[in-house]
Amino acid sequence: MEALRVVPAIHYFDTFKEFNEAFRLGKRDLLVTNQWMYDPYVAPLGLDINVIYQEKFGSGEPSDEMIDAMAAEMKKYDFDRIVAFGGGTIVDICKVLSLEVPEKSVDLFTGAVKPKKKHELIVVPTTCGTGSEVTNVAIAELKSLHTKKGLAVEETYADAAVLVPESLQGLPDYVFATSSIDALIHAVESYLSPKASPFTEMYSLKAIEMIMDGYQKILVNGNTKENRAPYLKDFALASNYAGIAFGNAGCAAVHALSYSIGGAFHVPHGEANYQFFTEVFKMYMKKDPKGKIAQANAIFAQILNCDVAVVYEELDRFLGQLIGKKPLKEYGMTETQIDEFTDSTIENQQRLLKNNYVPFNREEIREIFAALY
Numbered sequence: 001m002e003a004l005r006v007v008p009a010i011h012y013f014d015t016f017k018e019f020n021e022a023f024r025l026g027k028r029d030l031l032v033t034n035q036w037m038y039d040p041y042v043a044p045l046g047l048d049i050n051v052i053y054q055e056k057f058g059s060g061e062p063s064d065e066m067i068d069a070m071a072a073e074m075k076k077y078d079f080d081r082i083v084a085f086g087g088g089t090i091v092d093i094c095k096v097l098s099l100e101v102p103e104k105s106v107d108l109f110t111g112a113v114k115p116k117k118k119h120e121l122i123v124v125p126t127t128c129g130t131g132s133e134v135t136n137v138a139i140a141e142l143k144s145l146h147t148k149k150g151l152a153v154e155e156t157y158a159d160a161a162v163l164v165p166e167s168l169q170g171l172p173d174y175v176f177a178t179s180s181i182d183a184l185i186h187a188v189e190s191y192l193s194p195k196a197s198p199f200t201e202m203y204s205l206k207a208i209e210m211i212m213d214g215y216q217k218i219l220v221n222g223n224t225k226e227n228r229a230p231y232l233k234d235f236a237l238a239s240n241y242a243g244i245a246f247g248n249a250g251c252a253a254v255h256a257l258s259y260s261i262g263g264a265f266h267v268p269h270g271e272a273n274y275q276f277f278t279e280v281f282k283m284y285m286k287k288d289p290k291g292k293i294a295q296a297n298a299i300f301a302q303i304l305n306c307d308v309a310v311v312y313e314e315l316d317r318f319l320g321q322l323i324g325k326k327p328l329k330e331y332g333m334t335e336t337q338i339d340e341f342t343d344s345t346i347e348n349q350q351r352l353l354k355n356n357y358v359p360f361n362r363e364e365i366r367e368i369f370a371a372l373y
């Protein structure tokens with residue numbers, strides 16, 4: 001079996017200025033970003049560069065309509081490289097924009113049009129969560145088909161993944177919390193995946209250690225920009241390590257179940273994942289407490305300095321300082337949706353469910369939704 005593969009070349013710079021010096025950004029580049037990132041980091045450099053602000057094309061997670069509109073805008077510019085400088089939405093959109101985009105981008109997601117790479121893609125993530133800079137997955141809501149779908153082909157890998165911790169400085173407290181918890185869950189789910197290898201485990205474990213350690217230091221005085229500043233480098237690296245781990249070993253049930261409320265109620269990805277995290281693990285424990293999950297629990301118990309028997313309660317208490325955990329009905333879920341979401345998870349999320357620590361049957365998935373409802 002293939003033990004580890006990382007496609008993009010990974011670069012690291014303390015500042016955006018140093019990144020620019022190495023990559024010599026200029027008029028043969030198209031920068032896709034948000035104005036709130038352009039103003040503090042790019043504008044002072046006085047670059048002659050083509051720029052598209054993603055927020056002009058809609059807010060929230062990527063959709064095929066957003067991609068189509070941006071692809072049309074892109075035609076106004078003559079350029080070679082795309083530089084994606086933003087969060088998960090910008091990174092995923094640029095993976096698609098780096099291909100030859102047909103009139104309707106939905107055709108790439110359905111497979112009607114074969115992906116063909118057109119532009120070199122440089123990704124500079126500005127959140128510490130998705131790890132999307134090293135994976136080939138681009139997820140978009142396909143409005144015309146009323147569904148969410150991932151495109152994951154060889155052509156959607158970036159050519160370069162560039163980590164610039166400076167660009168995490170302005171993250172709002174809540175975005176820091178949701179994105180870093182997402183990274184923590186990438187690390188844990190990939191650690192327990194049957195596809196894990198000794199190489200992915202190394203990245204998973206290091207990411208868990210760095211994220212939990214960073215949280216402990218930050219939370220002494222609260223999750224604020226000032227308290228996070230000394231640890232941004234650790235979080236930038238840890239989310240990338242977790243990306244490498246899950247890019248190879250995959251994510252599983254936590255992600256699979258969370259897409260239901262993410263899609264139906266537009267709950268941000270990291271927050272939705274967090275709602276399911278420990279409940280999924282309790283079900284794993286019921287089914288096979290002695291396997292690898294025992295090692296994961298021991299690691300968390302040691303970090304949290306608690307008895308392994310109460311590790312999930314302690315984990316909820318600890319992470320609860322960053323994001324609130326609430327019943328799913330508070331997001332708008334109804335009782336009938338317990339069955340609906342169970343069925344749609346089984347129907348649409350097999351890509352993830354096959355990476356479970358242990359397989360879940362319908363009743364077990366339903367039990368998780370019911371317990372959290």
Ligand SMILES: [Fe+2]
Pocket residue numbers: 130182186255269
């Ligand atoms: Fe995720």
